[in-house]
Amino acid sequence: MEQASLATKTSSNVIRCRAAVAWTTNAPLSIEEVEVDPPKAGEVRVKIIASGICGTDNHTLEGKMKTPFPVILGHEGAGVVESVGPGVTTVKPGDKVLMFPLPECRECFYCLYPKGNFCEKENILSPTGLMLDGTSRFTCRGKKIYNIMGTSTFTEYTVVHEIAVAKIEAAAPMDTVCIMSCAVPTGFGAVFNTAQVTPGSSCVVFGLGGIGSAIVMACKASGACRIIGVDINEEKFPRARALGVTDCLNPNKLKKPVQEVVKEMTGVGVDFAFEAIGLIETMVAALKSCNRSYGVCVIMGVAPTGSQLSFDPLVLLPGRTLKSSVLGGYKTRDDIPKLVTDYVQKKINIDPLITHRLPFPKINEGFRLLQEGKCIRCVLSMRP
Numbered sequence: 280m281e282q283a284s285l286a287t288k289t290s291s292n293v294i295r296c297r298a299a300v301a302w303t304t305n306a307p308l309s310i311e312e313v314e315v316d317p318p319k320a321g322e323v324r325v326k327i328i329a330s331g332i333c334g335t336d337n338h339t340l341e342g343k344m345k346t347p348f349p350v351i352l353g354h355e356g357a358g359v360v361e362s363v364g365p366g367v368t369t370v371k372p373g374d375k376v377l378m379f380p381l382p383e384c385r386e387c388f389y390c391l392y393p394k395g396n397f398c399e400k401e402n403i404l405s406p407t408g409l410m411l412d413g414t415s416r417f418t419c420r421g422k423k424i425y426n427i428m429g430t431s432t433f434t435e436y437t438v439v440h441e442i443a444v445a446k447i448e449a450a451a452p453m454d455t456v457c458i459m460s461c462a463v464p465t466g467f468g469a470v471f472n473t474a475q476v477t478p479g480s481s482c483v484v485f486g487l488g489g490i491g492s493a494i495v496m497a498c499k500a501s502g503a504c505r506i507i508g509v510d511i512n513e514e515k516f517p518r519a520r521a522l523g524v525t526d527c528l529n530p531n532k533l534k535k536p537v538q539e540v541v542k543e544m545t546g547v548g549v550d551f552a553f554e555a556i557g558l559i560e561t562m563v564a565a566l567k568s569c570n571r572s573y574g575v576c577v578i579m580g581v582a583p584t585g586s587q588l589s590f591d592p593l594v595l596l597p598g599r600t601l602k603s604s605v606l607g608g609y610k611t612r613d614d615i616p617k618l619v620t621d622y623v624q625k626k627i628n629i630d631p632l633i634t635h636r637l638p639f640p641k642i643n644e645g646f647r648l649l650q651e652g653k654c655i656r657c658v659l660s661m662r663p
């Protein structure tokens with residue numbers, strides 16, 4: 280099983296294994312032999328089994344989300360705990376786990392407050408690419424390699440903080456539930472927690488990739504009667520329709536701004552608008568697409584670092600609500616393992632979100648599928 284892997288344990292307990300290193304922006308990832316240090320206090324070393332490729336990884340590779348390079352990308356991982364550092368109590372070697380780009384420390388104001396999930400220990404707003412103690416656990420060719428949002432899953436082994444890892448049930452299929460680390464909670468939570476979509480409502484979803492598709496599924500599950508899907512890539516429309524989209528719009532083929540077409544189609548604009556691309560233009564279009572009096576617009580896409588969202592405040596004045604959340608507002612360690620259990624018990628289905636599977640060394644092919652809009656989610660298997 281391990282023949283294709285370089286992974287070996289050394290006496291100093293540094294693991295040498297394969298990882299996909301992004302040395303610079305806008306260049307293919309390079310499969311390299313890296314050294315993964317043992318976990319320090321409060322840390323967990325995880326043998327990655329599967330990892331999804333998310334649009335945020337691609338934004339980062341394209342330099343749109345500023346984070347230090349060289350970096351090991353990937354934040355949608357499922358794996359098995361290999362070893363734990365001193366003081367770790369909530370997981371143990373052999374446990375199946377998910378790791379999250381947003382921790383839940385269970386001590387800060389935000390973790391203790393029942394609403395919201397944006398833990399103070401996050402490494403998202405001003406990413407350091409380092410562990411909380413300011414050091415890295417990855418080395419390659421003698422150089423320090425940074426992490427992404429404390430996760431880094433495009434590697435055979437990674438080190439994460441205990442506060443960003445949760446045990447999941449043994450029956451969970453790792454090569455599917457890995458997308459519960461980002462796409463699924465981000466999309467489902469946008470609908471169930473942040474917008475609170477109601478039965479019989481109308482919705483528009485800008486961007487029909489991984490997160491947009493999860494939003495569509497959740498809108499349908501919430502009983503929305505009209506779900507308008509917007510994308511400039513019409514190849515995405517058949518899959519979107521199969522998930523629940525009732526009408527598809529390609530803004531490049533319209534004679535009017537998309538928000539005006541959405542308004543005409545619905546009479547007054549939609550009840551709920553979602554942006555799942557990360558472009559300022561589509562964020563404003565989503566906001567203007569919702570009903571001016573009680574429409575709710577939820578922005579889930581991440582705009583390029585330093586960009587500014589601007590619109591006439593009169594757009595909000597009549598009563599629109601503009602919202603956002605990270606990982607759909609789910610408290611990651613408390614809530615996401617329950618979603619995994621719901622999947623195992625067949626209460627929810629996430630299978631249609633995974634359209635492609637590739638072995639880890641073909642990671643650049645996976646990025647290409649994402650860039651060309653050919654996949655919803657491509658999952659990499661780290662183990663042959």
Ligand code: CXF
Pocket residue numbers: 333334335336380381403428461465581605606
């Ligand atoms: C990300 C957005 C930035 C914070 C972590 C989760 N969402 C999707 O990739």
Ligand code: ZN
Pocket residue numbers: 333334335336354355461462
């Ligand atoms: Zn993601």
